[in-house]
Structures are given as structure tokens and as C-alpha cells.
Amino acid sequence: MTLTPDLNQVAANAWPAPAKLNLMLRITGRRANGYHELQTVFQFIDRCDRLWFDVRADGQVRRVNEVVGVAEADDLTVRAALALQRATGCELGADIRCEKNLPMGGGLGGGSSDAATTLVALNQLWNTGLSENELATLALPLGADVPVFVRGRAAWAEGVGEELMPVDLPESWFLVVIPDCHVSTGAVFAHPQLTRNSNPIKLTDFLRGDITNDCLSVVRSEYPPVEMALHWLEHWGGGRLTGTGACVFAVFDDRELALNAHQQLPASWQGFVAQGLNYSPLLAKRDEHR
Secondary structure (H helix, E strand, O other): OOOOOOHHHHHHOOEEEEEEEEEEEEEEEEOOOOOEEEEEEEEEEEEEEEEEEEEEOOOOEEEOOOEOOEOHHHOHHHHHHHHHHHHHOOOOEEEEEEEOOOOOOOOOOHHHHHHHHHHHHHHHHOOOOOOHHHHHHHHHHHOOOHHHHHHOEOEEEEOOOOEEEEOOOOOOEEEEEEOOOOOOHHHHHHOOOOOOOOOOOOHHHHHOOOOOEOOHHHHHHHOHHHHHHHHHHHHHOOOEEOOOOOOEEEEEOOHHHHHHHHHOOOOOOEEEEEEEEOEOHHHHHHHHOO
């Protein structure tokens, strides 16, 4: 006899890994180690990957589903779990399954968010007891964006993106367009034409409308599908690049306006409508387990 899974229970057991948007991005300098000094604003959106964790007693960490183009040893979820093991001496392991709903190379932070969700979830499931600050410190070597997902609050960020100050922002609606290309963050930051000396601004400048993204001109020139999407979004008040892209977005005051724009996307294009969130759904899931 074949048993039908309880899909509601399967969904309830999932841990969310939300996307983020960079609402602005300035590059204000470069460190001796090659890392760039940034100013940016992160806000989450209600589009998420979903992860499931089955605790193992034998200490093994395994990815149990394939992720196209990512070897298991390079997967940030596996690396995050192993980092938590090493930091705490935990002898438990986990089978990790990830349902990918966020595009790779899109600037939405999918891999970083998956890593953060792994740290937060396994800290609960393994009962390793690290504080939020300890998890954020453990997260940084996995990627500059991982700490903001661990902390789970919309934030003004500086440094390499790890100096975070929570902010309350309008939870607007967004039409996110996914151009048919993969943007290499490393290639953008290495590009000779990239602006690396923008004057720093203050949060009040952003709130007054300074939404500059210093990566925009490089990405527009090097990735024609991004340029096409940005041109199309001019019909909807103008498009903005999240991070280094490839995803671009337009901002709307309400859901119906965003859905109307989405319905008019060219048939061959991909995109979705999402709402901005100042508080990550990951934190709500964490709190359920406390």
C-alpha cells in the first residue's frame, strides 16, 4: 500500500529561506585584502526557498537532493552545517533537502539565505545553544550577506555588509524580473569600470531618495538581458538592480498594481510579485521551536 504524504505537515516542517533585495548599494572603498567597503540597505521579501532537516545520530552531514551546478561539498547549506559542528563540537549530523524557488546568480541572496537558515535551524534542532551574535559571527566567512539573514531584520549595512543596523521600511510590493542570464558577482566587483570611491551617505539620504547602485552601469553594459529588463521597467516608474543582479525590480504601493504589471511581462520572461518584509519568516519559524 502506498501512503500519501500529509502535504500540510510537510510544509509545516519546512524552514523558510527568504530572498532579499538591495534597495541601494554604494561602494565607498576597497580594503587591502581586496574586499570592498559598502553601504547598502537590505529588505526581505516573501519569496523563499524551503529547507528540511532530518537529524542524524552518526554525525554525517548530507545533501539529499541535487542542486544543478553546485557540488555537495560546495553547497553553502553543507558548509554551514559543518561550520556549526566544528564551532560547537556537536556530534549530531543532518540530512538536508532544499527546494529552490530563488534563482541562482540573481542577486536575491538565495545561497546566503539557505546557509543562514541552516545555521538557525540546526542550532535549534541540535540544541547547540549559540546566540544570535555567535551565529552571525559564524555566518560571515560563508558570505558577506549571510549575517543579515541570520539576524532576520531589514537593515542598513556597512563594512563588507556585516555591520548591520535594523531599520523599519515601508513594506512595499515589488515586481521582480529575472533576466535570462547569470551575473557573476566576482566579475562585477573585478570590473575595471566599477565605481569604487563613492562618497558615503547617511540613512536619511537613502530615505530621502538616494537609491544609487554602483554596480548598475557595469551590469547594464555587460549583460544585455538586464539592460532589456530595466528598459521595460521604465513603463512602471523605473527599474532597480538588486545587489549585482541579474534580477531587477520595480516598486509599487499596492499588490494589485504590481500584479497588473506582472501580467504584462513579455511571454518569454520570468518574474514574480512579492511583498517587502522587515522581519524575516525565518525568525518566526525559529521562535516556534524555542
